Amino acid sequence: MFLFIPCQVGCERVLKEEIRELYNFNSAFSRAGFVTFKVPDELCVDDGGETIRLLMTHLANNSIFARTVSIFLGKLYMSGDFEIPETEHVTATSQSGCSRTKHTDHTSLNISAENLVESIWQLISAPKPAAPIGYGISSAVSQPKYFINRVHVFSRDCLMTGQNGFEPAVSSDLVELHSKLVSGCPFPKFLGVGSERFDQPAFVGETVLDVVRVDVDSYTQVNSKFPKLNMETQQCEAVVQEQILTPIPASVYFVGVHFVTEESPIHSLYSGGILPIQLPTDAVSRAWLKFEEGLRWSGISIDAGASCVDIGAAPGGGSQVLLSRGAIVLGVDPAEVAPIVLNNPNFKHIRGRINQTQRFLYKNVRWVIADINVAPKYTLDVLEDVLKYNSKINGMLFTLKLSTLELAKHIPQFVKRIRKWDFNNIKVKQLVFNRHEVMVAVKK
Secondary structure (H helix, E strand, O other): OEEEEEOOOOOHHHHHHHHHHHHOOEEEEEEOOEEEEEOOHHHOOOOOOHHHHHHHHHHHHHOOOOOOOEEEEEEEEEOOOOEOOOOOOOOOOOOOOOEEEEEOOEEEEEOOHHHHHHHHHHHHHOOOOOOOOOOOOOOOOOOOOOOOOEEEEEEOOOOOOOHHHOOOOOOHHHHHHHHHHHHOOOOHHHOOOOOOOOOOOOOOOOEEEEEEEOOEEEEEEEEEEEEEEOOOOOOEEEEEEEEEEEEEEEEEEEEEEEEOOOOOOHHHHOHHHOOOOOOOOOOOOOHHHHHHHHHHHHOOOOOOOOEEEEEOOOOOHHHHHHHOOOOEEEEEOOOOOOHHHHOOOOEEEEOOOHHHOOHHHHOOOOEEEEOOOOOHHHHHHHHHHHHHOOOOOOEEEEEEEOOOHHHHHHHHHHHHHHHHHOOOEEEEEOOOOOOOEEEEEEEO
16 A cells, blocks of 8 residues: 655655654655655555554644645556656556556556546546556446545645745646546545535545646657768768657646544645635735644634734734734834734834843733744744743744754754643644745644
8 A cells, every 4th residue: 555645845855754754654656745655564454444544644643744645546647658767656447548558567547638537536436446557447337445525636736835936726727627526426425515616625534535636757759860970071971860758748647535534634624735725915925824824724713802922023924814813913023014014003013133122022922923034943942032921821833944954853852842831732844835944833
C-alpha cells in the first residue's frame, strides 16, 4: 500500500525526513509539492481498514509539513505515447476507450479527456485498490471497493506559496472536473449532502475520493536532421538523422481516498487541504491569509471586544483578521501601518519594537498574534517576555520563520521550550498560506 501527500513546493525533502522519523516510511514517487510513501506490509492488516484509518488520522494531525493524506489507488495518464521514467511505479487498468503503450519494462494507461471520469470511477469500482502491472481490472462494475461520499479534486502546487503572486487554489478546470465526477458517479446514492459543491467541507464519517493532477514532463522521440561537418575542411559531408527525446506536457492523475473522523484536522475536509479563503480586496498584506487560516485551523475563537496584541503588525494584514471579528487590537511595529487599519477605531498603533514598549500596555491582553521576520529564537524570546507581564493570556498564534529548511530539524526543540509556557494545547503546522515558516498555536 502507498500513501500520497501534497506539501509546499520546496519542502519535499523535509516532509520525507519527517515521515521517516515519525513512522519509518520510505518515499517512492516524488514531484515538487507531491510525495508518495510505501506503507510497511506489517501495517496492512485485514481489520476492515481500522489500522490504516487510525494511521492516516494520526499522520494528518502530527505531520507538520503534510497537507492531507490519501491511500493511493492508481494513476491515469492523459497524453499521447510517451516513455515513463524508470523510477515511476504505474498501476495499469484496461477499459473501453483506453489504449496501452509499453516502453521498456513499464506499462501505462493512456486515456482521453472524454474517458477520464469513467476511468477514475472504475479504479474505485475495481475489486482491488490497485492491480499489479500486466493485469487488467475488469470493466464490469458490481461492488465498489469504497463507498464514496464526497469528491475532492486539486493539483499539486506549481510554485512556492506567495511566489510571483501564486496562492494555492482549485483551478476552474478542476472545479469542472469535480462537477463531472459527481454527476458521473455510478453510485450516487452514497454521495453526501452538498457533494455537488466543490467547496463544501466533508463531514465526519465520510469517505472522500481524492483526484490529484500532477502535471509532469513526459518524453517522445522526435527525428532531428542536421549536417555532419568535416572539422578539417569545414565542409558538409552528409546529413545525419538522429532520434532525440523531446519533453511534452502530460497530465497524470493520482487517484486515492481518505477518511474523515472526529479527530481529522480541518484541512482534511477540503480539496488538497486548501481552505476556501480568498484575500479580500482591502487586505493590506497576505498576512491576512496566514492568520485567517491559522485561526480556523487552531480552533482559537476571537470574540467581539476581545483584547489582542499584534506583534510585528505592519502593514496590518493580521490585525485586519482580528478587527473583522470585533477585537480590540494593539499593533506593535516600528514600521508604518496602512491607513485603512489605522483608521479603525478598535486599532491602536504602538510604533516601536516590542522590547521598547511599556509593559503595562499588555495587562488586559487575552490573545497574542505575532509575525516577526526574525530567527525563531528571537520570536520565542519576545513572546516569553510578554508572558512575564501577563499570566492571563488565553492563547497565542504566531509564525516561526525558517530562513533555511535546516531549521526544521530544530522544531522539536522550539516546541519543548514552548511547553514550559503552561498552555494545555500546542499545535505546529506549515499552513497552506505559510511561506518559509510554520504556524504555532497555543491556548489554555
